[in-house]
Amino acid sequence: MPSKNVIKCCQALIKKNWTISFVESASAGKLCNEFAAVINSGQILIGGLVCYHASMKEDLLLIPKGTIEQYTPESAIVTKLMAQNFHRFVNSDICVALTGLASPGGSESPSKPVGTIFLHIIFPDKEIAKRVKFDGNPEEIILQAVDAVADLVYKETNKKTK
Template sequence: MNCSKAIADRGWNIAFAESASAGRLSAEFSLTEYSGKILRGGITCYEVFVKEQILHIPHSLIEQYTPESPEVTQVLAERSAYIFNSDITVALTGLTTAGGSESSEKPVGTIFLYIITPVGNIKHREVFSGSPEEIVLLAADRAAALIYEKIS
């Protein structure tokens, strides 16, 4: 809620490009009293097809770095910022369950965030523990905290 208020106080808006969170960040921001003032929209890009065909993420980038990577997450944020014409854009990729590109360096629970703001961008990687829902909710909280810290 502090994050939403801070965005509203500045007259800014926010949009999302969500892979692993599948729209949950947008939903969480829609539940605040400031949602009508700040929430521009979002896109769920869970499958690679959506990343490539709708958001125009180059196939070569996904092949080189995997769909769940800081490099792909950054381009998701950049493309979504353009599409939504948003002041703040949050992109999230990661692994909430096994079966993706997990490895010893990138275990299940790894979340990548790239956040574009008018006062600078945020690149964040964190490994969360818990169920898929717990991982996504922790990532949502972290995204809100990172935004609040950056813009306050």
């Protein structure tokens, strides 16, 4: 069952008549799955792509060769390129990219421990990049990341304009 944050976000997007798409690595489709479980999500959810392995990021999302080697698959720049490149092919008002380390391995380091998640979200009028750190087991980290995305999208789409 989707969290309250996801439900609230979906309801706000439905009200605004905005669509959303996801390009996921660490969350492996969980964002798309959680949003799809909300009633009437078909009005807003365009879909998503899981690019877990670095080769898919290069082959399908056209991340330039060498970029992942230089910055690692779990990095702000790779997440940004995932969002921008996926958004070129998928017509949605909002495009969310997520990478990170939900479990040991990958590019884990003292400066990038397990629980580090990178988000890059494209809105109609701006882009937002975030690096966040969550604690817990892999499932808990991913669920916290899903909630963080839903909360951020909700807040950004419901800002009052002056």
